[in-house]
Amino acid sequence: MKLKQIESLLGRIQQFSNPKLDLEQYPTGPHIASRMLYTAENTFGDVNGKVVADFGCGCGTLGIASAFLGADYVIGIDVDLKSLETASQNAENLEVDVDLIQCDVKNLSSRGQVIDTVVMNPPFGTRKKGSDMEFLSVAFKVASQAVYSLHKTSTREHIKRVALRDFSANSAEVLCELRFDVPQLYKFHKKKEVDIAVDLWRFVP
């Protein structure tokens, strides 16, 4: 599928109707999501024919994008049932299969080496400190091929250090720096949009 086509299909995804503050619920927009998975497939071959897990899948954007890029099996995991039900509806509307699991990512226990690639836009840990690292730690445990993740640029050195030292990553590479518009979903956001610098990472476990 062409990049433009994926981006436009992702634009049809219904997003959080009542985002929950403490879970850092905001979507990855179609522009970033389509490029993230397009790069994962076209530069690294990490999606087509693979089992892909979307951690903190929300309404399913990254998992659905993986299915468009030829993933043979997609699993979306989130704590929030409401989002999972929306994700299920989105997958059905866009005619892709995504298996959904309601689970706290940090308590996920999976056996075997079934999952090839993990894709995620984890909570940055602004509400609950360290949740980005918890996601990353579990991703390293289950992925056998690659982990794609978005993290605040301000944490770049820390992430690199932890990935290589504590998670014994074979490689930890920033693919690009993005501007991420976190829309004004919450009352405490004064500006209409909070624009933050975010890195797209690729890790090899």
Added chain:
Amino acid sequence: MRLLTHNMLSCNIKGVKNGYPLRLEAEKWTEKEVDFNAKFLRGIFPKIDWPALVGSARSFGFNDLLPDEAPDSSLLASDDDLLRRFHHALLEIHVEEGGLVCPETGRRFPINKGIPNLLLHEDEV
């Protein structure tokens, strides 16, 4: 939830040692066709826990869909019929309502609208 997902999930309650496989209670399920991809199936075969897959297929009453003993991977390369059964079991059955029961503690994780709920209670983490 499909059976490939079931095959990789185990009970995540703290302290549980024999939390695999979760016993599948299927109350309602649907079957839906998925494109057949022999390469994917052969690649995933060695990663599958065969007895768990056979057991989960049984919970739908599919007693003869798969052989009890894991087939040799060379058989999977030559036996198209077997590969198609494997494909069907793994990818085409969707559990809509039911539950997953931990073999050690008996704790039941419900499945509603196709989504298993593996959230833990406070005293289980």
